Amino acid sequence: MTEDIAEQLSSVARGTDPAPRVDTQPENQPVYRPPFVLALLFTPFNLIYRLLYGSYRLFGTLFPFLPRLFNATSNPALQGARRNTTGRRSLGPQDTAARFIREFEEEHGSHSIPFLENGYNMSLEKAHRDLKFLLVVLISPEHDDTSGWVRDTLLAPEVLEVINDPRNNILVWGGNVQDSEAYQVANSLRVTKFPFVAVVVHTPNVSSNAMSVVGRITGPVSPTEFATKLRTARSLAIDRERARQRREAEAARLQEEQAAAERQAAEEKRRRDLTQWRQWRAQSLSREPGTDVKDAVRISVRLPSGERIMRRFAPDADLEELYAVVECHEMLEDAGRAMGISQPEGFVHQYAFRLVSPMPRAVFPVEDGGSIRDKIGRGGNLLVEPIGDDEDEDEEGDALSS
Template identity: 35%
Template sequence: MHQMPKTLFSLSLSLCRFPNPFTIQSSTFATHYCHRLTYKNPHLQKDMETLDQLTEEQKNILDDYLAVTGQNDLEIAVLALEQHSWQLETAVQAQFGDTRTPSRPDESLGGLGLDRNAENQTTPPPPPPPLPSQPHHVTAPRSTNSFSRSFLSWFSWPINTIWSVTWSLLAYFYTLFPQTFRQAITGRSSQSGPSRPPQDPASVAARFLREYEENYGTEHPNFYAGGYSAALSKAKNDLKYLVVYLHSDEHDATDAFCRETLANPELLSYLRSNDFLVWGGNVKETEGFQVATTLQTVRYPFIGLIALSQSTTGSSATKMVLIDRIEGPSTAEQIIQRLTQQVARQSAALERLRAERRERELAREIRQQQDDAYEQSLRADREKARQQKEAREAAERQKREEERLEAERLAALERKERHMKYLFENLPEEPAAGEPGCATLSFKLWNGERIIRRFRGTEPVENVYVFIETIEFRENGSKADLQLEAEQHLGYTHEYDFVLISPFPRVKVTDREKLIKDEPALWPSASLVVELKDDEDVDE
């Protein structure tokens, strides 16, 4: 109920002002409707406060919800959207579909004054009117009234007692019957909603398209494969015109309209070329019926044109509004003419909205590019810092490794020198010149210097090598002044970097375990050349 004649409004206002005990139900309804009709005036400040608390996106969702459901109570619409986390599709489905949450009939379906359970419920009888209130000006004697009430109470007491007992027994036995039998007696269903559960809008749209093509063929507008609220949102987001077609199988003009008008090639080409979004629904479905109620459809077939429009002049808020309606039989030429007129009338405003959206999208794209460039620069800086950090860590690791190797080299050199000094100090003294059983060996060092020394024939060849290796520890050597303690390193195997060679014939003296007298190249005398080993000799 969206409008009321002036006479009915006056009657309702009078009922609000002068209540009557026997018209309490009508007075309550009139008071509520008076409140609904005067919604904008007493609650304007409260509505503005509610709107100020919403974001721009929530305001757009609220506009779509009001346009879809026809709800004219802003507070109830905001409450319904908050209960569904501002999901437009879910809120509209809850409004149009089956829901078990009880609510006031005149608010649950967009202020249409309809109860969602009206399909399967009979109208409950109105409650009995309350007893008339006692007047304050009583002129009759109190004794007469007391005697009358006492007499009536004693006379009605047996009747009331019998009635109460009988009613209690009937109510008890009524609960013992099965539920199906109780439903047959009362004629009411236990369910609070329609017998068919709510379905997905996409499934309803697919069923509508399938039934339409089975009855009228495949030549038809490209119907949107989704619900009405989804089509409304898509048209608003894409800045397109939405053409709504409401189909009714009960009307005689529907068959000819679908076969001739909607299948007309010129109309189909016009809709495609102008990029109209077309949504179709059958009024026998819950969603189609609710759309028909919201758009206040009177005759069928119904064609409605919905476009995006600004709420007020100078305001940035926009909403989808019905700008034209074609009801009853019509030709394709008439529909094209009406659509062309409305498009020409709305094109300037729609182009302005499109230009504003392009500017916003361009600004958003520029911001996105700037953000991407900043992120890329930030990633490059992070990568550069990471590489520098890794380079510093690698240099520090290399430095520590070099220091470790150098320390090991110095420690090995010191260990070698201590061991050589130990061998030098434990080397047997040179035998006297006339001592028998000795070999006289002449050495030509790597620097050209010649040295002659005698060795006992019972000494190992190792002593000859030790003598050459420890020449630097002699007083006339370069390391005679080192104050290194002699130390024997057990398990230490010394590697000599030279080899003794007998030149004629050329023979290398390498077996250091032999005794001197058992080595032909040394006994009883020999002239030896001390040659430094090269890399190949060291590897061997």
């Protein structure tokens, strides 16, 4: 048993197989029944078919190599099921599940296994939606071990304890491989031995809606081994999910650190470009006109720090010249020593303040342009108001409310 558990551990650790969907008959699709007249006309052909089929079985008994020859390419574990599917009425997935549950209870008595009364695909979707494990139980009445395995292993108290413990988050879907849906599931899961149980769980590391087989329990095993393998498959799946979450958290942390570093680098570059732009703009400012210029405009600007800038401007000086003086006032003394500074490449400068007159209040936006003389007059006292995001939002709110 220890070797089998070790093999199960290594198998699960190597990776997971996708849990396939299967094509089934729609729930509400009616079963086709030919009209009575056609059924009567085809009765001779039906009798001939039954006679030939009986002869085939007779030849198969007399010459055992014939069935093996015809079924050489089929799954050995499903050959008996394939022969018997012709004797069972084809039903929709939900009705097939209800029949399986009814036949299971008739064969093995009352039990506490919460079989889902849904088709296989719907059970997969429910497990995916509810983030639970799905046990896929496939049995074949053709196999002699089935009845004893159900009685001694699947219905054993220690196995039922694992299945029914709500902390384990287990759903159970069962199927008889003599039915078409369960037969397709067995083929898709490449079942080679019965009875068979697969542990399926959502694996978001594969895709957003992927369901994968994280454990397989095949053949007759003891209740202890069954419960151990079931716990092992769950534990490894949970550990794998936690590891995935840790990897995603680490990746998110690294991405945020990289984004923060990029923001910091961008901010440092912006500051360097702004300093270079101020140096470049300061060296290109027009000289202050002398006292002999009668039409010169005299402006006094108070900064947020309380410091005042006093400067005379030519009467035709653009309003942006006044903004540039305020922006570059710290650079004006060094303008003579900072000649030859080029404009920073790719940098788009925006003034982060506006000039206003206190009483009566008037705003002189730089984007309006025009000369200082036309906008402000022969002189004036102005204030510097920083432009912030909060102020922009307040202005937008006032505009909407008005």
